Amino acid sequence: MATPIDLGRPVSGDVVELILNDHRLFETLLRDLRDASSDRDAVRRAFAQLHVAHALAEEEHVYPRLRRREAIGEHEAEHGEEEHAEGNEALLAVLELEATEGEEFDDAVEELATTINHHLTEEELTILNPAREEVSERERNELGQTFATARNQLIEDGCGSLEHVRQLVADARERGVLESS
Template sequence: MTSGIDLGRPESGDIIDLITDDHRRFEHLLAQLRLGTADRDAVRRAFANVLIAHGEAEEDLVYPVLRQQAGDVDAHDIEHGKEEHAEGNEALLAVLELKGTDTQAFTDAVEELSNLVAHHIAEEELSILEPARTEVSNKVRWDLGEKWSRRRNELIDQDCGSAENVRRIVEAAKREGVLEDA
């Protein structure tokens, strides 16, 4: 499915560390897409699976608990995180729908995706994860880490980053008003 590209297969850990590990993985895969140092088609498929699995598991399992348990993480931070996931998913879809990987259109689409992901990572780590590090107990963070890992890995096994699934996720975000229709 992803030609030996490391998608990470965590089974447990502190949720904050697991999420930030994935953030570093995103940055590495995006660098490979930008630089063309690996099979771009394989990297984009791998990136799509990790990004979608990460975000879906995070929104379903992590955000609700952090909102409840971390006093400095408010509803606005969580909603903003979901909006940024939707924007990233929309940019990912644009990358997935391109036929070739050696065109200016591909380069431009990857750059747009990279910028959105970098912005989201910075905000999420600062406004959601850092407060959670001190305000959420180790037990809760490790319990979340196990649940999130299991769900993330299940989604990757289901090829959640397929263009069809990403299109479905983007359309749902538009219907729910999380993304504006272009």
Template sequence: MATDVVELILADHRRFEELFRSLRDRESDRSTVLAELAALLVAHAEAEEAEVYPALKRYKEVDNHEVDHGAEEHAEGHQALLALMEVGDTLSEEWESRLEELVQALNHHVDEEERTILNDARQQVPDARRDELGRLFAEIRQDRLDDNCGDIAYVRKIAAATEDRID
């Protein structure tokens, strides 16, 4: 199993894309897929913010503004996730609209994070430190998943707590 934090984050990003494809499929079990996405998205963001982002800010070659902006985009993602989770009918136009808002917010964040933060980390952070951060990221991410962080009550709580981060 990979332990490089960049590779672990990229693997989650690819999983988000797979889950979005399933969520767009009207024949899929959208509620089950959304539950998986919610848990992974929250666990991923919280693990990045707990260990990865603070560590990367210590490297002068890593753009601190981009790291802070990444946290703002996590907050936007939580808001969009909650809006989707609160729509009851997974076949409704409102659900489709909220899904596209979440997809756009997350794709924007993933694109920026990969082009800036993760490229900087790959180039500036030594392999051993990326492995250490990867182990911490994976541990926190799993702890959050084990705590059912994708539950709508928890998503409401973090969405409310991060409202002030959104520009």
């Protein structure tokens, strides 16, 4: 699912800075989702691509490496994954709406923004700060290249499709990460 919105394609850098750059892009996209004059359909598709790619790359590459380096504990990694699942669930509600205006859309965007902003704050405080302090610059740069490669490939593969987000939410419910609705 291509999007006309540039999500960037970093190829290297400090993993903490790459993640923070995505966090700032999430905030911009959320602001654009709230803007009735923007192409909200394009914005929600771009948000979906970025959110899913970012979360999967973190869960597959970043969290396990930080746990092995003892920069974060198992609780922080599991909590991050739970919050990614909650973000996917809120994102699914936005993606499933046909109209991109009206109270129902606005309410879904508000829930998405609340969920994502909570996660960004917690991750920056409980995962990224310890990574800065406990992981060497060389290792953060190696991890940054791995994260960027995975993130970019997932975006290229269209990981933010409605069908894929539905499957991620269903899988999280099945694993007990999310409550069944």
